[in-house]
Amino acid sequence: AQTVTQSQPEMSVQEAETVTLSCTYDTSESDYYLFWYKQPPSRQMILVIRQEAYKQQNATENRFSVNFQKAAKSFSLKISDSQLGDAAMYFCAYRSAFAGNTPLVFGKGTRLSVIA
Amino acid sequence: ETGVTQTPRHLVMGMTNKKSLKCEQHLGHNAMYWYKQSAKKPLELMFVYSLEERVENNSVPSRFSPECPNSSHLFLHLHTLQPEDSALYLCASSQDVSGSTDTQYFGPGTRLTVL
Numbered sequence: 001a002q003t004v005t006q007s008q009p010e011m012s013v014q015e016a017e018t019v020t021l022s023c024t025y026d027t028s029e030s031d032y033y034l035f036w037y038k039q040p041p042s043r044q045m046i047l048v049i050r051q052e053a054y055k056q057q058n059a060t061e062n063r064f065s066v067n068f069q070k071a072a073k074s075f076s077l078k079i080s081d082s083q084l085g086d087a088a089m090y091f092c093a094y095r096s097a098f099a100g101n102t103p104l105v106f107g108k109g110t111r112l113s114v115i116a
Numbered sequence: 117e118t119g120v121t122q123t124p125r126h127l128v129m130g131m132t133n134k135k136s137l138k139c140e141q142h143l144g145h146n147a148m149y150w151y152k153q154s155a156k157k158p159l160e161l162m163f164v165y166s167l168e169e170r171v172e173n174n175s176v177p178s179r180f181s182p183e184c185p186n187s188s189h190l191f192l193h194l195h196t197l198q199p200e201d202s203a204l205y206l207c208a209s210s211q212d213v214s215g216s217t218d219t220q221y222f223g224p225g226t227r228l229t230v231l
Contacts, residue, residue, distance in 0.1 A: 105158075
């Protein structure tokens with residue numbers, strides 16, 4: 001079974017600075033998807049960024065980028081120019097690309113605080 | 117606005133009550149999901165529906181009973197719950213269960229407290 005580990009329960013960053021959230025996963029599959037979800041106090045789970053395992057290029061969405069290291073099974077999220085609105089729980093998630101193997105496997109989350 | 121709504125947002129119930137959680141998606145998706153989010157634990161997948169048919173049931177106790185009358189609506193019927201069932205219940209939808217466009221979109225959740 002696949003597992004996702006987020007080793008940092010809490011992180012903090014100064015406004016306008018850069019922070020990196022760690023995520024590692026364990027799988028024997030070669031094709032899969034990885035995601036970062038953000039859950040602000042409103043509790044809405046918002047997709048931040050996703051990465052296809054077959055792509056070597058790291059995904060980027062505005063101030064959010066990932067460092068995907070397939071061999072190391074690592075998928076960290078970098079937030080640049082941090083803003084107060086970035087404060088939230090961040091969940092790393094894994095999904096197999098094989099048909100019929102549907103569910104997202106989530107990590108326990110990292111709570112990010114942004115200091116003004 | 118992600119197109120997935122859930123009601124109620126908060127629910128307090130006794131162990132003998134019967135209540136239902138409702139989820140509605142306005143995205144034209146074919147798959148819908150129920151997740152349980154407990155404090156300091158990973159998100160737990162409870163049920164998966166594809167085109168109104170249940171395709172996965174992750175060993176969820178029978179006091180949780182899902183219903184999917186159509187591809188836009190998903191219910192979670194609750195009865196005889198236990199205090200440890202108190203959690204945030206999240207609904208999600210995706211285009212298909214096993215398609216390549218697999219991003220799941222989540223609703224805001226229902227905060228359930230069982231007394």
